[in-house]
Every structure is written in structure tokens, then in C-alpha cells.
Amino acid sequence: MTLDQYISSISARYKLGNATEHSFRGDLQQLIESMEPGIRATNEPKRQKCGAPDYILTRKDIPVGFIEAKDIGDPDLDGKKANKEQFDRYKSTKNPFIFTDYLSFHFYSNGVFSTKVTLGEVRNGKIVPLPNSFESFTYLFKYFCTHLEQTIKSPKQLAELMAARARLLADIIEKALLSDEETQENSSLKDQMNAFKEILIHDITPKAFADVYAQTIAYGMFAARLHDTNLDS
DSSP states (O other): OOHHHHHHHHHHHHHTSOOOGGGGHHHHHHHHHHHOTTOEEEEOHHHHHTTOOSEEEEETTEEEEEEEEOOTTOTTTTOSSTTHHHHHHHHTTTOOEEEESSSEEEEEETTEEEEEEESEEEETTEEEEOGGGHHHHHHHHHHHHHOOOOOOOSHHHHHHHHHHHHHHHHHHHHHHHHHHHHHTOOOHHHHHHHHHHHHTOTTOOHHHHHHHHHHHHHHHHHHHHHTOSOTTO
16 A cells, blocks of 8 residues: 555545544554555554554564554644543653554654654545655654664663553553453453452452552563573574
8 A cells, every 4th residue: 555545545534524543544554564564563452442552563573663543633642631641651661652643643762752744634624645745754654663772771761661561551451451340251361350359369459450460461571581591582
């Protein structure tokens, strides 16, 4: 899919008048994987419901970046109002991130805004392409998919990065548990919390369990990686 085809496709959906942010996700996924054949863009609705980013971009099963997509024309892509809590949580992980409304793309590196580029804009109820931005977007996106983040150089930096990831994971786990309770689903995660309540802490809440679970995963995986004999993999 080319950028012209992408704009044409989302424009056709937008004209229908009943499109939501979910309507364009397949188009963006197809664009991403067309622009960078080595990249896989995974879009899982169940994960998004739990508070995880809309897309995870991987190369050979290794995450290289994340994308959070809002509806076309979202007024807070800067994350200063309605999206602030969510965007701040994602930025705190220091992962490469893109926040987008499918037309405007805001690029972040190490939790800091770097630049933005707009592929089209809404005029009189129609999406008008901005072809002069296509070349810049192509360069920025390819750089986004290949750029290596800074090496961790201090214990403080490591602690901050791990804590941010643990907080994000805890939030996702808590929302997954609350969703299970609302739908009366018996997921493996819910079974683990029930076992934890029965054996260890009888009155633990989903929020407290999510915090314990997230820290166990984050620091347990760090310890495992520390003793990994295949550090080049």
C-alpha cells in the first residue's frame, strides 16, 4: 500500500459518516507493513481494551516501537488534556512511540517529542491529502523502525525505565482483571489471582495483585536476562 492508496482508503471510509477510530486500523496496519516489509504491526483489540497501545511493531519478534491511534480529528494528540494520563503513562516507558489520528503522526523518542508530520487534513467533510509531506513521513517512519535507543548508562536510569514498564504492565493487568469480573470470564489471570487470595493474601484487590504481578514479571525477567548466556540474541 502506498501513501496515496492509504489516504484514498481512509478517505472513502470517512465519507461514510459512521466511521470510528477502529474503522481505520486495518489501513494503518497495511501501510506500516508495506512501507517496512521487515516490520510486523500487531493490532489486538483485547489487549487495547486492557489499556495497552493499539499497535506493537516488531522485527523478528523483537519490539521496535508502539503506536496509539485516536479517531480522525482528535483534538488532543499533544496529550495535554483528555489524553494526558494515557499518553504520559506510555511516554514514561521511554519506548519509541507514535501518537496519531491516522492523518497527523507525532513521533516520540525516549519519552520526548521529536517531530510530527501530517499526511492529510479534513476540509468541508472530506480528507484532503498533503503530498508534500509524504517524503518526510517515509523518512521519519523508516528511521523510527530502525533507530536504536540510548544505552542505559546508570543504575538510576535503569531503575526509572524498569519502574515505568512495571507501572504500565500493572495498569494493563488491573484492567484485564476488572474486565474479567464484568464479563464473568474465568481467565488464567483471574485464576491466578484467586489462587493468590486463597493461599497468601485473602483480601488482596485486583489493583494490589496487578502491582505485585507486574513487579514479579518485570524484575524476574530482568534477573533472568542478567544470567542469560545468550546475550547477543
